[in-house]
Amino acid sequence: MNPNPDTFENALSALQRRPLPAAWRDEMLQVAAQKPRVTRTPRWLMAGWSLAWAAILVLYFTTPAEPTTPQTAGKSNATAPMLWQQRAAAIEALLAAN
Amino acid sequence: MPAAPTLPELYDAHAAGLFHYFASFTGNEADAKDLLQELFIKLARQPVPAGIANLRAWLLRLAHHHAIDWLRRHRVRRDAEEAAPVEVFATHADPDQAELAQRLTRALALLPLEQRSVAQLKLWDGLTFEEIAEVQGIPLNTAASRYRYALEKLRSELRPLYDELKPS
Numbered sequence: 001m002n003p004n005p006d007t008f009e010n011a012l013s014a015l016q017r018r019p020l021p022a023a024w025r026d027e028m029l030q031v032a033a034q035k036p037r038v039t040r041t042p043r044w045l046m047a048g049w050s051l052a053w054a055a056i057l058v059l060y061f062t063t064p065a066e067p068t069t070p071q072t073a074g075k076s077n078a079t080a081p082m083l084w085q086q087r088a089a090a091i092e093a094l095l096a097a098n
Numbered sequence: 099m100p101a102a103p104t105l106p107e108l109y110d111a112h113a114a115g116l117f118h119y120f121a122s123f124t125g126n127e128a129d130a131k132d133l134l135q136e137l138f139i140k141l142a143r144q145p146v147p148a149g150i151a152n153l154r155a156w157l158l159r160l161a162h163h164h165a166i167d168w169l170r171r172h173r174v175r176r177d178a179e180e181a182a183p184v185e186v187f188a189t190h191a192d193p194d195q196a197e198l199a200q201r202l203t204r205a206l207a208l209l210p211l212e213q214r215s216v217a218q219l220k221l222w223d224g225l226t227f228e229e230i231a232e233v234q235g236i237p238l239n240t241a242a243s244r245y246r247y248a249l250e251k252l253r254s255e256l257r258p259l260y261d262e263l264k265p266s
Contacts, residue, residue, distance in 0.1 A: 034141040
């Protein structure tokens with residue numbers, strides 16, 4: 001025979017749940033009330049980074065760029081046909097040898 | 099509009115229910131206590147928004163999400179279901195009630211997590227099926243059927259004792 005559902009449910013609901021230990025209240029509320037700890041980057045590390053970046057920028061702006069003079073540009077233009085000529089001569093010499 | 103409840107007021111009114119809800123997930127007291135502590139830390143930093151109609155259901159929904167996150171992190175669903183049951187009920191002076199409480203604690207521990215949590219919300223937190231569905235983010239019919247299955251299992255586990263105890 002099944003017990004009457006309502007009576008059964010009522011019997012279960014009537015059981016009191018265990019209260020929490022009294023000591024938990026203060027403990028939990030104290031912990032909850034504490035300010036969150038914000039983890040920040042240490043000042044010495046921030047200062048180190050700033051100095052490093054400052055040094056990089058100073059070096060970047062004060063170091064003169066590598067000179068690209070018109071002579072070197074002209075030289076490179078002039079050497080290309082010379083190289084071609086040398087290469088062609090070498091090929092001809094090889095062919096003549098064979 | 100009523101003022102938002104303070105943290106001590108929230109604790110006094112809801113901590114026990116929230117703890118037992120967490121315990122139905124964790125299966126052990128230490129983890130349930132940790133979850134309760136974390137929830138109160140969250141409540142201290144993000145106070146209850148104004149205009150909450152049902153504070154108990156709102157808190158339980160928050161607790162439910164927190165417990166689900168915990169389960170995902172720890173992947174201990176099986177362990178929680180197999181662990182020794184947490185003592186749910188108060189000590190009863192009446193030996194019959196004490197026996198029923200003890201047997202019920204064991205029977206609850208045998209239920210699947212989904213059914214156990216729904217049974218707790220219905221029987222001891224006094225939530226309606228609509229509220230349970232909202233708390234757990236499940237369809238209303240699912241909440242009702244989980245409760246029905248839970249109750250059937252509890253009934254079959256407790257029937258001999260219940261038949262003996264019930265007034266004729």
